[in-house]
Amino acid sequence: MTRYVTLAWHYVRLAVMHEVQYRINFFLQIIEALIALGTALVVLALVYAHTDQLGGWYHDELQALLGVFTIMMAILRMSIQPNIERLIGDIQQGSFDFVLVKPIDAQWQVSIRELRIWQSVDVIAGGVVIVHALWNLGERITWQHAVLFGITLGNGMLLIYAVWMLISCIAFWVIRIDNIFELFDNVASAGRLPVNVYPAWVRIVLTYVVPVAFAVTVPAQAITARLDMPSLYLQTAVTLTFLVALRGVWRRALVRYSGASA
Amino acid sequence: MKQLWSVYRALTSVSVQLMLQYRLTNLFWLLGMLFEPCISLVVWSTVATQNGGEVAGYTTASLTGYYIAWTLVRQWNIALTPFGFEQRVRHGQLSPLLLRPLHPFHYDLADFIALRIVGTLYWLPIGIVMVAWLQPDLSHDPLTILLFCVSLVFSFLMRFVFVYALGMAVFWTTRVSAIFNLYFALETILSGRLVPQALLPSWAQQIAVWLPFRWSFGFPIEIIIGKLSIAEILQGMGIQVLWGMIATVAFVTLWNAGIKRYSAVGA
Numbered sequence: 001m002t003r004y005v006t007l008a009w010h011y012v013r014l015a016v017m018h019e020v021q022y023r024i025n026f027f028l029q030i031i032e033a034l035i036a037l038g039t040a041l042v043v044l045a046l047v048y049a050h051t052d053q054l055g056g057w058y059h060d061e062l063q064a065l066l067g068v069f070t071i072m073m074a075i076l077r078m079s080i081q082p083n084i085e086r087l088i089g090d091i092q093q094g095s096f097d098f099v100l101v102k103p104i105d106a107q108w109q110v111s112i113r114e115l116r117i118w119q120s121v122d123v124i125a126g127g128v129v130i131v132h133a134l135w136n137l138g139e140r141i142t143w144q145h146a147v148l149f150g151i152t153l154g155n156g157m158l159l160i161y162a163v164w165m166l167i168s169c170i171a172f173w174v175i176r177i178d179n180i181f182e183l184f185d186n187v188a189s190a191g192r193l194p195v196n197v198y199p200a201w202v203r204i205v206l207t208y209v210v211p212v213a214f215a216v217t218v219p220a221q222a223i224t225a226r227l228d229m230p231s232l233y234l235q236t237a238v239t240l241t242f243l244v245a246l247r248g249v250w251r252r253a254l255v256r257y258s259g260a261s262a
Numbered sequence: 263m264k265q266l267w268s269v270y271r272a273l274t275s276v277s278v279q280l281m282l283q284y285r286l287t288n289l290f291w292l293l294g295m296l297f298e299p300c301i302s303l304v305v306w307s308t309v310a311t312q313n314g315g316e317v318a319g320y321t322t323a324s325l326t327g328y329y330i331a332w333t334l335v336r337q338w339n340i341a342l343t344p345f346g347f348e349q350r351v352r353h354g355q356l357s358p359l360l361l362r363p364l365h366p367f368h369y370d371l372a373d374f375i376a377l378r379i380v381g382t383l384y385w386l387p388i389g390i391v392m393v394a395w396l397q398p399d400l401s402h403d404p405l406t407i408l409l410f411c412v413s414l415v416f417s418f419l420m421r422f423v424f425v426y427a428l429g430m431a432v433f434w435t436t437r438v439s440a441i442f443n444l445y446f447a448l449e450t451i452l453s454g455r456l457v458p459q460a461l462l463p464s465w466a467q468q469i470a471v472w473l474p475f476r477w478s479f480g481f482p483i484e485i486i487i488g489k490l491s492i493a494e495i496l497q498g499m500g501i502q503v504l505w506g507m508i509a510t511v512a513f514v515t516l517w518n519a520g521i522k523r524y525s526a527v528g529a
Contacts, residue, residue: 032443039450049463050317050461182291182294186294197308
């Protein structure tokens with residue numbers, strides 16, 4: 001077990017050492033984060049200039065949800081996506097062989113190799129938006145809420161990891177899949193709204209196919225004190241199911257892999 | 263002139279054939295693009311329903327029409343961005359283009375015309391299904407539809423030249439991304455891509471009239487959903503042509519000044 005953690009730690013160190021070489025990217029990332037969040041906040045302001053609630057969510061609550069969405073997307077771009085891009089590149093070029101010959105679990109390895117530390121700017125920006133929204137809501141955050149938020153956020157990250165990894169496993173069968181990811185990225189953008197706003201069939205897609213409902217809406221419910229316990233259990237169950245499914249598919253994928261030159 | 267025409271025909275047809283090779287890619291790309299307007303449509307229909315069926319003069323049906331037309335106009339708005347130009351200069355891809363017999367602009371324009379043709383072909387069945395299924399409020403008047411098509415072509419040409427001219431910035435600096443991100447964010451908000459103009463606060467609407475953004479995006483959409491009179495449409499097309507001319511002058515001036523400074527990366 002310690003071997004796994006140590007390895008992850010070394011990869012993180014390497015990533016940090018690599019990325020601090022490009023300090024200007026930090027400032028560019030700040031500007032980009034400000035623009036993206038600014039646009040999203042403008043949309044919210046426009047919506048709430050014409051109504052006072054959207055599907056039962058008030059302005060500040062939806063702002064908190066936007067903060068959660070921003071954090072989720074940042075995690076996706078910080079760690080999950082770069083790792084997957086590298087994995088797919090490895091599969092296409094056959095350098096996945098080098099992962100397989102190393103004496104540590106392959107899935108663990110391909111999940112920790114990359115880290116874009118400057119993306120953490122977006123995590124912080126999302127956090128600031130959440131804090132600001134909670135401040136305006138004027139609610140006192142009890143430690144129970146904070147714990148629930150932590151759990152649901154963690155679940156959400158694992159869930160997104162599992163779904164994105166599941167899609168990338170398709171690369172073992174079909175080589176060119178970059179467009180599927182683009183499609184999924186677009187679907188994920190639906191997470192910036194609470195799922196109950198959408199028509200029923202879209203809601204089903206957003207809950208069980210691309211589960212942004214569980215990844216974004218549920219943590220946002222937790223932090224704005226509107227979470228009920230069944231949602232928490234369901235979120236945990238869905239996360240576990242996706243993780244187990246991923247493990248199964250991953251094993252089959254490994255059997256299927258035969259090297260690019262073989 | 264006739265020679266240029268035949269060059270364009272040849273270049274465009276080659277590009278169309280190249281793009282048609284990747285049928286699945288194109289389809290995924292198009293499907294992915296549908297999500298942005300879907301989200302906006304959901305938000306604003308919800309608001310309209312909550313307000314008793316209307317928001318700033320838009321009913322649910324006219325909002326549906328707006329965002330269906332959006333999907334077509336969005337496609338015709340795609341241009342060669344400064345980011346693309348930056349990459350070209352950094353990777354040294356511009357130099358070989360300069361050696362070709364025609365100005366690089368012609369090759370790019372032909373390529374993007376081809377993209378419009380392929381994109382529209384793919385869009386047609388999806389558009390027809392959406393119109394039949396969602397019953398939007400769209401104009402049936404043949405003259406309006408014709409004017410819409412013309413203004414669509416105008417908005418494509420106008421924005422293409424405009425954004426191309428912006429790309430000339432790379433002759434002076436190859437770090438353009440931050441400025442242009444801000445520029446495109448402004449464009450997204452003020453052009454009608456995010457929300458119909460009428461939903462913006464009135465001061466923002468007044469600013470938008472004087473900027474080019476609205477004329478390449480919101481304007482053609484407002485034609486097809488029947489928000490504008492014939493006089494307003496013709497006036498708007500005049501403004502499109504005017505912006506197109508301004509963009510052309512800017513592009514030619516900037517290109518001539520910039521190309522003298524250009525000394526390929528790596529040289």
